[in-house]
Amino acid sequence: MLLGEEDCINEEGEFVINIGPQHPSTHGVLRLKVWLDGETIKKVEPHLGYIHRSIEKMSESFSYRQFIYITSRMDYLSAHMNNQACALVVEKALQVEVPARAQAIRIILCELSRLSSHILWFASAGLDLGGVTPFFYAFREREAINSIMEETCGARLTQNFMVPGGVITDLQPDFPKRIKEVLKQFKDNYHEYNEILIGNVIFQNRMMDVGVLTKEDAIALGCTGPVARASGLSCDIRKLYPYDGYEKLKFDEILVTGGDSWARCQVRMAEMLQSVNIIEQLIDNIPEGEFVAKTKNVLKLPKGEFYQRVETARGELGVYIVSDGSATPYRCKYRSPNFANLSAIPHISKGHKIGDLIAIMATIDLIIPDIDR
Amino acid sequence: MFIKEYFGTIFKSIKSLLTGMKLTGYYFIHPNKIITEEYPENRATLNLPERFRGEVIMPHDEKNEHQCTGCQSCELSCPNGSIKIITKQEIQPDGKKKKRIDTWVYHLDMCTMCGMCVEACPTTAILMGNEFEHSQYEKQYLKKVLNKPGSRLKDGVE
Incomplete structure (x- = not known):
């Protein structure tokens, strides 16, 4: 019995149902227990742990080179950013200077994966609300980005391209040409996204005034990323605490006041263009030189605590490492953006209809493996 | 005023639906723009990049x-x-x-x-x-x- 001890209808006449863990619109194994009064949501309770793999505990038995690859499995759509956070924390502890070429490569690949992640959000948001067609248009561009990842990093999703001190290998010679092709394809097709889904009246009506998250709540619940920026909270780590050379680039932090699902859509659609803008600034002037700094074979971090945060496609990812001076971390803790963003769902879906819960989940854009780790 | 708004909404909705259908219709009559590959059939021509990790x-x-x-x-x-x-x-x-x-x-x-x-x-x-x-x-x-x-x-x- 999935519901546990309670009956389906409790004493107060509330109807208790499960959304998930196998529901297609949860994009994974998220289980939401929903208390309903008719069709109106009275309470939502997320239940976690269906995809817990104890990545934090596993990291304690890995060396500082090995523990990077497993973070690709947390937020698999921002695998580059997760790897970058781990590489940065090791570099910070060892005080390694990352070569300029490696930094440029990292930023290009991270922005590409942010773009592909937002494209996937666009595809799945339409799919959740019943529009199957946008999915295929979005996957056309995503496929092109994935092909570049395959050519450059050797894998389409779990790339494992970042190492402490730089990147694992140099770019292939036709990399700038391929990137320009993809960016041109994306910019030519961007108007189709607006025509087929964003400009659609049915989609807009299902998004507007649904799941309003105020700025105060966004701060109180620890929301970050596009979810918080849609509420007007400035929280872009790339701007506030620049890392890996983001301070040299010109880009805008997208801020929308409104806080509803429609605002979250607008933030993501605008961030796609910002990612394109960042890549275009870098692609013609990737500095020459080394792609990785020289590090020792066995990395040993000095005794102490180290913290580094990066901006993934969904918000702020923090990596906290306690080192006892040996070759493996003593304790490793990931502050994942999706876990904090999930806590907004029970708060903002109260009083809405059950169909609006799907729209809220679509715009919060959760990746379940990142919640459970 | 109410009737004007009512019909205005209907007109706007139909227009936005037609915009989307125009796009899908364009791809319907341009089948050469389809990029889907049929995987097990295209094994002979499947071109994997050199760095692919298999x-x-x-x-x-x-x-x-x-x-x-x-x-x-x-x-x-x-x-x-x-x-x-x-x-x-x-x-x-x-x-x-x-x-x-x-x-x-x-x-x-x-x-x-x-x-x-x-x-x-x-x-x-x-x-x-x-x-x-x-x-x-x-x-x-x-x-x-x-x-x-x-x-x-x-x-x-x-």
Whole structure:
């Protein structure tokens, strides 16, 4: 019995149902227990742990080179950013200077994966609300980005391209040409996204005034990323605490006041263009030189605590490492953006209809493996 | 006023629906813009990039010689324990005993294709291959021995 001890209808006449863990619109194994009064949501309770793999505990038995690859499995759509956070924390502890070429490569690949992640959000948001067609248009561009990842990093999703001190290998010679092709394809097709889904009246009506998250709540619940920026909270780590050379680039932090699902859509659609803008600034002037700094074979971090945060496609990812001076971390803790963003769902879906819960989940854009780790 | 607004909304909705349908209609009458590939049918023309990580391979040259010295760097660098190297002592022509590999066991079922072993190898004895169709009916077939029978270390590789 999935519901546990309670009956389906409790004493107060509330109807208790499960959304998930196998529901297609949860994009994974998220289980939401929903208390309903008719069709109106009275309470939502997320239940976690269906995809817990104890990545934090596993990291304690890995060396500082090995523990990077497993973070690709947390937020698999921002695998580059997760790897970058781990590489940065090791570099910070060892005080390694990352070569300029490696930094440029990292930023290009991270922005590409942010773009592909937002494209996937666009595809799945339409799919959740019943529009199957946008999915295929979005996957056309995503496929092109994935092909570049395959050519450059050797894998389409779990790339494992970042190492402490730089990147694992140099770019292939036709990399700038391929990137320009993809960016041109994306910019030519961007108007189709607006025509087929964003400009659609049915989609807009299902998004507007649904799941309003105020700025105060966004701060109180620890929301970050596009979810918080849609509420007007400035929280872009790339701007506030620049890392890996983001301070040299010109880009805008997208801020929308409104806080509803429609605002979250607008933030993501605008961030796609910002990612394109960042890549275009870098692609013609990737500095020459080394792609990785020289590090020792066995990395040993000095005794102490180290913290580094990066901006993934969904918000702020923090990596906290306690080192006892040996070759493996003593304790490793990931502050994942999706876990904090999930806590907004029970708060903002109260009083809405059950169909609006799907729209809220679509715009919060959760990746379940990142919640459970 | 109300009636005007009411019909205005209907008109706007129909217009936005037609905008979307115009786009889908465009692709309906332009079938050459479709980029979908039919996977099992296109096996012959499937072009995978050189860097694609599908499995670990150990290249042998025409004299059946490999470059693995048995230093076990890959075994240490593997996060999943999918590599096991069994070494032996081999008597060289000059009478000295030297460490050589006996079997290079590769557990494909445990491998996550992270490529750390290839990165750690000091003699580039192993590479990532392009083969990605690994499905088998029994788990035991996924345990592979990479060094070919009768193979030996290439001269000059230390």
